[in-house]
Structure formats: C-alpha cells, structure tokens
Amino acid sequence: MTTTTPPEGTGPEHPADYRAGFISFVGRPNVGKSTLTNALVGEKVAITSSKPQTTRRAIRGIVHHANGQLVLVDTPGMHRPRTLLGERLNSVVQSTLGDVDVIGLCIPANEKIGPGDRFINEQLDAFPRAKKVAIVTKIDAASRPAVAEQLLAISALRDWEAIVPISAVSRIQLDTLTTELTKLLPLSPQLYPSDVVTEELLEDRVSEYIREAALEGVQDELPHSLAVTIDDIVERDDRELVEIFANLFVERDSQKGIIIGHKGERLREVGERARAQIEPLVGKQVFLSIRVKVAKDWQRDAKLLGRLGF
Numbered sequence: 001m002t003t004t005t006p007p008e009g010t011g012p013e014h015p016a017d018y019r020a021g022f023i024s025f026v027g028r029p030n031v032g033k034s035t036l037t038n039a040l041v042g043e044k045v046a047i048t049s050s051k052p053q054t055t056r057r058a059i060r061g062i063v064h065h066a067n068g069q070l071v072l073v074d075t076p077g078m079h080r081p082r083t084l085l086g087e088r089l090n091s092v093v094q095s096t097l098g099d100v101d102v103i104g105l106c107i108p109a110n111e112k113i114g115p116g117d118r119f120i121n122e123q124l125d126a127f128p129r130a131k132k133v134a135i136v137t138k139i140d141a142a143s144r145p146a147v148a149e150q151l152l153a154i155s156a157l158r159d160w161e162a163i164v165p166i167s168a169v170s171r172i173q174l175d176t177l178t179t180e181l182t183k184l185l186p187l188s189p190q191l192y193p194s195d196v197v198t199e200e201l202l203e204d205r206v207s208e209y210i211r212e213a214a215l216e217g218v219q220d221e222l223p224h225s226l227a228v229t230i231d232d233i234v235e236r237d238d239r240e241l242v243e244i245f246a247n248l249f250v251e252r253d254s255q256k257g258i259i260i261g262h263k264g265e266r267l268r269e270v271g272e273r274a275r276a277q278i279e280p281l282v283g284k285q286v287f288l289s290i291r292v293k294v295a296k297d298w299q300r301d302a303k304l305l306g307r308l309g310f
C-alpha cells in the first residue's frame, strides 16, 4: 500500500530530512557556553557573567529552523569537585551527557589549550553514543593566524565530526554551526512546538536573573556563595502588575553586608537590574522584593542544598 501521509508529528511543512535531537555544550568555565546558547536560541535563556561557573542547571534552549530543531542542554562547567555543590554539579553533567546526540566541546580561540580542556576532552570518551564536535569560541578576540593555529591544535585532540570556529558575541558562523549540528542529529519529528524556546519554569528564570544581577561587580569569593529562591509570584487582578517575593542567600554575615551595601544601595541596584530583565519576560510591571538571608556554609550542607533546589 502506498501512502502520502507525512510521518506522524512532522507536519506537511517539514522536509523529509527534518532532524531533531539533543545537544550539549561542554568546556571549561568561562569559555562562552551560555553566551553561545543564548545567541543560538535568540533569547536570553542561560545567565552569563564574567565570573566562572555561573551556570548551575541543565537549561534547555530550543533552536528552531526550517530543517530541524536543536534542543540545547546547557550544563555547569566540568571541573574537579571541591565541595558537595561541586560534586552535585558534576553528576548533573554526567547524567546529561549520557543522553545527548551531540556534544560540542567549546574551546576559546584566544587561550592556549590547557590541562582543563584536555581533562574534559578525555572525559568525553565515556559517552560513546554522542557525536563530538569542536567549537572554537570567541574568534572575534583572536587574530586570524591565532585562530588557524588553534584549529590545528584542536584537530589533534580527537577525530571530530566537525570543527567550527564561531563568535557568539559578534554572531560569526552561527548559522554554519546550526547547520553542522543539525546534520549530526537523527531524523525525527519536531520535539517541541515552534513557539517554545525553553523548558525552564518562569520561577527558575526569574531566580537566575536575580542571581545574575547580584553577581555583577561582587568580589571573587562571593559568586559561589549566592543562591536565590522564590517564595511567590503573584499576578495582581486589579493592576497590570506582578509581585515577586525572592530570597537571596549568602553563606556568611559579612557577605550579607556586601550584598545590601551602604544604606541598602547595592541591593536596590540589584533589584533594578533584575527587574529590567524580568519585566519583558512577564510582559507586565514587576514589584520585586528581595530579602537577603544567611544560610551558613550551604554549599557543604546536604539539607540546605536540597532546600535551595540543588
């Protein structure tokens, strides 16, 4: 019997070679994974910062295009664990990578390949199912000869399915990367409806925005000590207003002072920065209450980690 019905789920508008699947970007902290995720998805779904190790959750950004769908699974930076939080982050990475179709190892163009890159590259052998692609990030920050040299050095690391130099900030070669990644995915119907760009809950995105705002301009030891929880998000019926009640956790009393600042000035700025990100997301004016609390040494305390959502 012959049939002209397209495979279930693909819909008549999709070509026969439509591909969809899961992709994870890995690499040392600060190599530009979150920035790349956001640039590909075209909306801010992962927080970025100049401080390493700011990504804590497996966030999915979804890239839609005519020939396929890339579901991006953003992972925390892989590193040797020093705290309980570090261990949990690593186990998130391990379970994520066991599932994906493609792993993109990100290595910046403007830094020599180091032990950290090699360590992560070796870890990838544990995931034979995934196809491996090298992504050379930040090419805007390196000279052409330096990029060429880096491509050569990376090609010696393993037999890659592809090596793609890109810049997320200058939007160089992002379409090429999308095309190359799509080619490596299985033939598949669409996995998500076309208007979905992330699976993250509003609450999670709001708390990430607050953490990002709080991270701006703080000292080096603080970033890992910050965590945000949301008590409530209330949509007011009587006004075009959303009320958000958040807690910002630090580990020590001294950090509380730093976050709040002189006469609360710093906290006010954090609130303003976060609000500027959240309002477009909810499409309404936002009233944001942030209460700073101390949870002593939460990174090393299993119970507190659980309470803070890790």
Ligand SMILES: Nc1nc2c(ncn2[C@@H]2O[C@H](COP(=O)(O)OP(=O)(O)OP(=O)(O)O)[C@@H](O)[C@H]2O)c(=O)[nH]1
Binding pocket: 027, 028, 029, 030, 031, 032, 033, 034, 035, 036, 047, 048, 049, 050, 051, 052, 053, 054, 055, 076, 077, 137, 138, 139, 140, 141, 166, 167, 168, 169, 170
């Ligand atoms: N010049 C340049 N800088 C970039 C580019 N992509 C990212 N960066 C910068 O590199 C820094 C780190 O970027 P992130 O995207 O947060 O890095 P990450 O790998 O996700 O970091 P973790 O979350 O710590 O794992 C930020 O200051 C970015 O602005 C790029 O294409 N060009």
